[in-house]
Amino acid sequence: MADTAPLIEFRNIAKRYGEGEAEIFALAGIDFAIERGEFVAIMGPSGSGKSTAMNILGCLDTPSAGHYLFDGVDVAGLTRDQRALIRRNYIGFVFQGFNLLARASALENVELPLIYQGLPRDERRALAREALARVGLNGREHHDPSELSGGQQQRVAIARALVGQPEVILADEPTGNLDQKRSHEIMKVLAELNDQGMTIVMVTHEDDMAAYAPRHIWLTDGKITSDGAPTGQSQHAAPGDLTEAAQ
Amino acid sequence: MIWETFLLALQAIFRNTLRSVLTVLGVVIGVAAVIALVTLGQGSTAQVTSDVESLGTSILTLRPGAPGMGPGRSGSAPAFTLADVDALADELPSVATAAPYGTQNVTALYGSETITTQAVGTDSRYLDATDWEIVAGRAFTSAEESGAQSVCLLGNTVLEDLFGDADPLDQRIRLGALSCKVIGVLAEKGAGSFGMDQDSVVLIPMRTLQTRLIGSTGVNSITVAVADGYSTDTATAEIEALMRERRSISATETDNFNVMDMAQMASMLTAVTSTLTGLLSAVAAVSLLVGGIGIMNIMLVSVTERTREIGIRLAVGATAGQVMLQFLVEAVVLSIMGGVIGIALGLAIAFFASMQLGTPFVPSTVVVVGAFVFSGLVGVIFGYFPARRAARLDPIEALRYQ
Numbered sequence: 205m206a207d208t209a210p211l212i213e214f215r216n217i218a219k220r221y222g223e224g225e226a227e228i229f230a231l232a233g234i235d236f237a238i239e240r241g242e243f244v245a246i247m248g249p250s251g252s253g254k255s256t257a258m259n260i261l262g263c264l265d266t267p268s269a270g271h272y273l274f275d276g277v278d279v280a281g282l283t284r285d286q287r288a289l290i291r292r293n294y295i296g297f298v299f300q301g302f303n304l305l306a307r308a309s310a311l312e313n314v315e316l317p318l319i320y321q322g323l324p325r326d327e328r329r330a331l332a333r334e335a336l337a338r339v340g341l342n343g344r345e346h347h348d349p350s351e352l353s354g355g356q357q358q359r360v361a362i363a364r365a366l367v368g369q370p371e372v373i374l375a376d377e378p379t380g381n382l383d384q385k386r387s388h389e390i391m392k393v394l395a396e397l398n399d400q401g402m403t404i405v406m407v408t409h410e411d412d413m414a415a416y417a418p419r420h421i422w423l424t425d426g427k428i429t430s431d432g433a434p435t436g437q438s439q440h441a442a443p444g445d446l447t448e449a450a451q
Numbered sequence: 452m453i454w455e456t457f458l459l460a461l462q463a464i465f466r467n468t469l470r471s472v473l474t475v476l477g478v479v480i481g482v483a484a485v486i487a488l489v490t491l492g493q494g495s496t497a498q499v500t501s502d503v504e505s506l507g508t509s510i511l512t513l514r515p516g517a518p519g520m521g522p523g524r525s526g527s528a529p530a531f532t533l534a535d536v537d538a539l540a541d542e543l544p545s546v547a548t549a550a551p552y553g554t555q556n557v558t559a560l561y562g563s564e565t566i567t568t569q570a571v572g573t574d575s576r577y578l579d580a581t582d583w584e585i586v587a588g589r590a591f592t593s594a595e596e597s598g599a600q601s602v603c604l605l606g607n608t609v610l611e612d613l614f615g616d617a618d619p620l621d622q623r624i625r626l627g628a629l630s631c632k633v634i635g636v637l638a639e640k641g642a643g644s645f646g647m648d649q650d651s652v653v654l655i656p657m658r659t660l661q662t663r664l665i666g667s668t669g670v671n672s673i674t675v676a677v678a679d680g681y682s683t684d685t686a687t688a689e690i691e692a693l694m695r696e697r698r699s700i701s702a703t704e705t706d707n708f709n710v711m712d713m714a715q716m717a718s719m720l721t722a723v724t725s726t727l728t729g730l731l732s733a734v735a736a737v738s739l740l741v742g743g744i745g746i747m748n749i750m751l752v753s754v755t756e757r758t759r760e761i762g763i764r765l766a767v768g769a770t771a772g773q774v775m776l777q778f779l780v781e782a783v784v785l786s787i788m789g790g791v792i793g794i795a796l797g798l799a800i801a802f803f804a805s806m807q808l809g810t811p812f813v814p815s816t817v818v819v820v821g822a823f824v825f826s827g828l829v830g831v832i833f834g835y836f837p838a839r840r841a842a843r844l845d846p847i848e849a850l851r852y853q
Contacts, residue, residue, distance in 0.1 A: 264766065264846045285770045292768020303763050303850060307466060317767040319455055364767070 209276030210237035211371055211403055212261065217270035217280075219256050219426075230256040232426040233270065238405060240371075243398040245414035246407045248423035254407045255376065257423065261405060262295055262374045263287040275371065292320050296365030300377035302357040304349040310336060310360045311345040317368040335367040336360070339393055355386035362393055366402065373397065375406040379413050391416045452773075453780075460781040463753070464788070474749040475789030477742025478829060482790050482822045484735035486797025487804070489818045492728030494801070494810040496721040501811075502649075503717040509547075509677040510580065511686060511712050513539075513694070518709035528707040530669025533657065535697055539673065540576065543689045545681035550577035551657040552672040555664045559653060560625040561613040568609050568651045570626050572660025573674075580676035588620050588635030591656050599658035601631035606652035607639040626653060629663045675710075683712045739825070742789065743833040750782050750837035761841050762849025775842035782834020783827055790826025794819055 219231040231253045238244055248254045259265035260272060263279060264287075272280045279290055291297075296317075304313045314332035323331070336345055339359040349357050358378060365373045375394065379387035387410070395416045398404050408414050415434070422430040464471045515528035531551070539549040553572040558565060575590045577583070585604065595602050603624070610619055619633045640649040661668050677686040687710045694708055711719070754761070761774055798814055805812045 259847055262766075285772070288765065288768055288770045291766065297766050299850065303759065303766070305760055305763060316764070319452075320764075320768045320773065322452060368768075 209273065211240045211242075211275055212238040212405070213271075213273040214257075214260075215271040215273065217257075217260060217267045217272060219253070219260065219265070220268040229426050231260075231267070234423070234426070234428050236421055236428065236431055238372075238403065240403055241398070241401055242419060243395070243404045243417045244406070244419045244421060245417035246405065246421045246423065247409060247411075247414055248429075249409070251425075252423040253426040254423050256426075258374060258376050258405075258407050262297060263290045292317065292368070294371040296368060296370040296373040298358070298361050298365050298373060298375040298378045300380035302349070302354070302361050302381070304357055304360055304364075306349055309346045309348055310341060310352065310363075313349070313360055314363045314367050316364060321368055331367055332363070335363040338366065338397075339363045353386070354382050355389055358382065358386075358390050359393060362390070362397075366397065372403040372405060375404065377407055377409070379408065379410065387413060453776075456773075456777055456780045457784065459777060460784045463781055464785055470749065471785060471788075474745055475742070475785055475792070477745040478739060478786050478789030478826055479742070479793040479796065481735055481737075481739030481742050482793025482826055483797035483800065484738060485732050486794055486818060486822055487800040488728055488731045488735060490798065490801035490812070490814055491804055491808075491810070492724055493813045493815055493818075494805045495724050495808075497813050498810045499720045499724070500717045503713045503720070509683065511675040511677060511683060511690065511710055512552075512716060513673040513675065513690065513708055513710050515671065515708050518706060529698070530667075530671050531673055531708075532668065532670060535694070536670065536673055538693065538697060539675060539690060543686070543693060545678050545686040545689050547676040547678040548576045548580050549673055549675045550574055550580050551670040552577065552674050553657060553660050553665070553670060555627075555660060557627040557629075557653070557664065559609060559613060561622065564613045566609065566612045566651075568606075568653055570660060570664060571652050571654050572657040572664075573654060574657055577654075577674060580674050583640070584638040585635045586638050588633070590635060595634075596656040596658065599656060599662050601629060601659060601663070602634045602656070603631045604635040604637050604654040605633055606637050606654075607650035608648050609651060609653055610636055624653075626655070627664060629655075629659070631655060631659070687712070739829060743786070743829040746782055746786055746789075746830065747833035747837060750778060750785075750834055751840065753781075754778060754837050754841045757841075758844060758849050758852040761844050762846050762852065765844070765846035766850060771842040774844075775838045778838035778841045779831065779834045782838065783830035786826050786830030786833070787823070790823050790829075793826070794822055797822075 214234055214236050216233045216235055217231055218229060218233045221228050221230060234253075234257070246254045246257060256265070260267050263274075263282070266282075266287075267280050270280065271278050274290065274294065279287065282290070297303075305316070308316075311329070311332050314335050315328045318328040318331060333345060336342065339362050341356060341359050341363065344352065344356065349360065352360065362373075362378075365375075373394075378394070379390055382390060391413055394404055394406070404417075406414075406417060414420055418433060420430070420432070420434045421428060513531065515530055517528070533551060536549050536551045539546050550573050555570045555572070557568060557570045559568050574596045575593075578585065578590055588604070590604070591602060594600070603626070605613075605619060613619070613624060614622070619636065622633050623630055624633060637650075637652075637654065655664075657670065675686070675690065677683055690710050691706065695706065698707065700707065764774060764777075798819075801814070802812050
């Protein structure tokens, strides 16, 4: 793998659903590259294709056309199991709904990716404790998700995302189910991880959460309408205004 | 990894203990039924074999009827005569002794005690042929035998039932229409095939049976003891030759009697048990199949319930194969648990039933291992479809599933 290649590169990625008359382009051919250590917010109104882009980024879905280079390797045409291996070794997920195993403790949830990486039990335990400490959850290792607040559950999810030492953490509306205070706490955790060098790509529609990311990619109707540092007015600007500003 | 999968399966099974127990009930019942039936069947086979062998391997039995027809199916073949018995005993070097044998079910009565038992008509040579000893009194004299006198020898059960601790010798008992004097008591033989009591018997002279109880002069069975130094095959050949001649069977006709040694006798008796055991086991095996369908049903429900969990596992990097393995192992562990419980239950049932029936308890390793393997197979076969469904879930859909 070339060191000079961007970590993530979308080349004319398109995603098409349906056939013939009913054909819809969720993504109409988009290009962008994300370097190591970046913190990128993918924004846009609902139906703009940002979830589709995220699913393709996470190797959960495959594009209908185009090339997706992950660390210089085209992963667009990989098989299901090959994509599972990419997810296992290089990608950590944080979801809006936390997606923790309900009947497993915080520690067991964080251990999960390491089981599939094939680490022995003791090593898993140690790494999981370490990851929980990094998100500020020491002493909560043996709590079930139901015994934790929403913010704490999302921290467990972040610990699970980072425990496998991935190349990138993909966060899909990570603050969507949280109140303002908790949302900012979660964003601070993500920003801190980014400061430590972790690449983070986040989907959000909330301007004040996106503000933690230095780079925003705006999607509208499956096309990129803006890509770069947010303008000072971005919190209040409508997508249309941003497009003009970018031009 | 496989150890992790196994632990995970146990966790999933015990998370819903009641449901798991109900799920495996079908397998438990199926396996228990097969194990119990086969074990009991083998116990009774073992008993028949040992009973027959205890009579001695050098004993042959002659019955009227073509070979292979079995007892009670003599058809139109004529009975033997007492002269046949004497000819066998005296003329053939390979025959040590021969005795007539005929039976009649009777009601035996002494004082106020009444029992149903079997009157066996024979002579003293029968006691020699079967090594049956007399523990009190004496055997029949030849005068008693030829004169059809009313004397009898009591089996142990008859003795205990009619006389208790009292001395039976020289007392008179009534056998149906016959009143006879007790002249001796036979040694105890113990329980016989199919729970039959070999000691519930009263021996009387053959002629007494013929004239006083049956009213015919036929002899429907002859017991032959093979002489030392002769094989049963040699004896059988000599007997067949002699009997063909005595019964005037031409060279073109087949035998209208058969000579069976004890091994043949045993296999004939056990054939019935084996067939019955086989049939019942087949029925029980069907319930195993139904148990397997129960497991498949619950595994399908489980896959649907845990769709989100499957999505999470796929997202963190589980391959389709690993998800499939997880559910397959769960189904196999579930059905093997049912199998193990069923084996224990089946053996327990067979143990208590054989105690009740008085047959030996003969657990078979082959059957136990077979049931274990088969229950595992049931898990694999019926767990495959649900596991494949789990493995084929789309991670995006699965994560969205509520």
